[in-house]
Amino acid sequence: xxxxxxxxxxxxxxxxxxxxxxxxxxALEQLLIEKGAISREDVRDRIDWLVSxxxxxxxxxxxxxxxxxxxxxRLLADARSAALELGLDPxxxxxxxxxxxxxxxxxxxxxxxxxxxxxxxxxxxxxxxKSLPYRSRAVSDPRGVLDEFxxxxxDDVELRVxxxxxxxxxxxxxxRPAGTEGMSEEELAALITRDSMIGVAQPAAPTPIG
Amino acid sequence: MTYxxxxxxxxxxxxxxxxxxxxxxxKGKTGTVERAHPSFTNPETRAYGADxxxxxxxxxxxxxxxxxxxxxxxxxxxxxxxxLFEHWLEDAE
Numbered sequence: 001x002x003x004x005x006x007x008x009x010x011x012x013x014x015x016x017x018x019x020x021x022x023x024x025x026x027a028l029e030q031l032l033i034e035k036g037a038i039s040r041e042d043v044r045d046r047i048d049w050l051v052s053x054x055x056x057x058x059x060x061x062x063x064x065x066x067x068x069x070x071x072x073x074r075l076l077a078d079a080r081s082a083a084l085e086l087g088l089d090p091x092x093x094x095x096x097x098x099x100x101x102x103x104x105x106x107x108x109x110x111x112x113x114x115x116x117x118x119x120x121x122x123x124x125x126x127x128x129x130k131s132l133p134y135r136s137r138a139v140s141d142p143r144g145v146l147d148e149f150x151x152x153x154x155d156d157v158e159l160r161v162x163x164x165x166x167x168x169x170x171x172x173x174x175x176r177p178a179g180t181e182g183m184s185e186e187e188l189a190a191l192i193t194r195d196s197m198i199g200v201a202q203p204a205a206p207t208p209i210g
Numbered sequence: 211m212t213y214x215x216x217x218x219x220x221x222x223x224x225x226x227x228x229x230x231x232x233x234x235x236x237k238g239k240t241g242t243v244e245r246a247h248p249s250f251t252n253p254e255t256r257a258y259g260a261d262x263x264x265x266x267x268x269x270x271x272x273x274x275x276x277x278x279x280x281x282x283x284x285x286x287x288x289x290x291x292x293x294l295f296e297h298w299l300e301d302a303e
Contacts, residue, residue: 095247097270112233139235143284158287161275165231166268166293167250 050124057088058121058171059192061098063185066176076100079171083121091120093169099162100173101199106153107160108146108199109170110138116164118171122194129198139163149200172199180206211267212296217243219271220302221294229257232298240302241273244291252295267296 032038061083065072075082079098083090090096096118099107111117112135117125128134137145142161146153153159162170174196180188183206195201213219223238231253246269251262275288282288 097245112235113231139233139290140279141283142288155285157285158289159284160272160288161290163233163290163292165233166247166253166295168247168268168270168293 050119053089053120053123055122055192055194055197056189057083058118058194058197059189060086060088061121061171062173062192062197063189065098065173066180066188067185072100072173075173089120091118091169093118093120093167095168096121096171097168098171098173099160101175103175104156105158105160106199107162107170107172108138108142109162109164109172110135111164112136112139113165116166116169118169121169121171122197126194146200149195151201172197174199174203177203177205211246213243213246213267213269213299213301215243215245218302219243219269219299221271222298222300226254228254230254232294233292235278236271236273236292236294239273239278241271241277243269243299244272245270247293250295252297268293269296269299271299 029038029043033040033043061075061079064086065075065082071082071085074085075098079096080090080094082098083096101107109117110129115125115130117129119125134145139161142159143153146159164170174192176188177191180191187206191204191206193201193204196203218240219242220240221232221236221238226232246267249265249267252264252266253262256262270291271294272289272291274286275282275284275290276286278290
C-alpha cells in the first residue's frame with residue numbers, strides 16, 4: 001500500500017475484488033480453526049481432493065458401460081459400487097444413481113436449492129450449474145435451457161429433469177454416438193464430456209478417420 | 211418405509227420456518243414414488259447443529275411437468291423428479 005494521510009475513511013485492506021461471500025467464508029474458516037473445530041490441513045486436504053477430481057472418472061464409468069453390457073447393468077443398479085469396481089472414488093454420498101439416456105428418454109440434472117453435484121466423479125461443478133438462472137429455469141423450462149446449450153430434443157423424446165434436493169447424487173449416462181463402433185474404451189471415454197454427464201449436451205462426435 | 215414405488219403421493223403444502231429441502235414448486239402437487247432410497251439424517255434439524263435423528267426415509271418422486279407448471283412450455287410426457295423426505299409425503303391413493 002502506498003503511504004498517504006489517513007484523513008479520510010476507507011474500506012479495510014482486503015483482497016481487492018474479493019466478493020463479500022468469500023470474505024465471510026474466510027472469516028468463518030479462521031474462527032473454526034481458532035476454535036479447534038477444523039485444521040488448516042483439513043481445509044487444504046478437502047480442496048486438494050476436490051480439484052484433483054475431474055470428469056475423466058465419470059467418463060471412464062460411462063465408456064465401460066458402453067462396451068460392457070453386464071457392467072452397464074451394474075452401473076444402473078448401483079453406480080457407487082460400479083465406481084469402486086473400477087477403482088474410482090465415488091465420493092462421500094452413500095447413494096450414487098446413474099440414469100440412462102436412450103432414443104426415447106433424455107435426462108438432465110440440476111440442484112435448485114444449492115449446487116449438489118457428483119463432484120467425486122465429475123470434479124467441481126461449472127459456474128453456470130450454480131447460477132440462479134440455470135437452477136430456476138432447468139426445472140420450469142428445461143427444453144428452453146437445452147436449446148441454449150445447443151441441444152434440441154425431438155418432440156417425441158421424453159425429457160426427465162432430476163432435481164438433486166437431498167443426499168443422492170445423479171450421473172447421466174449419455175447415448176453412445178453413432179459411428180463409434182470399433183473404438184476402444186479409451187477412445188470412447190474421450191468423447192464423454194462433463195456436460196453430457198449433466199445432461200445438457202450429447203457426447204462429442206467421433207472424428208472421422210481420414 | 212411407508213411408501214412404495216408406483217404409489218401416488220401428495221407433497222405437503224405446509225410452510226416451514228428455516229432450512230428444509232422440499233422446494234416450494236412441488237408443495238401441494240401430486241406425484242408418483244419412483245424409488246425408495248435409504249434413510250438419511252433430517253436436514254431440518256441437522257442444519258441447526260442437532261444430530262438429525264431419527265433418520266428419515268427418502269424417496270425419489272416423479273411428477274408430470276404439466277402438473278407442476280400449468281404453463282409448462284415443453285412436451286406433455288416430460289417429467290421432473292425430486293428426492294423428498296417421508297415426512298413431506300401424504301398418501302394420495
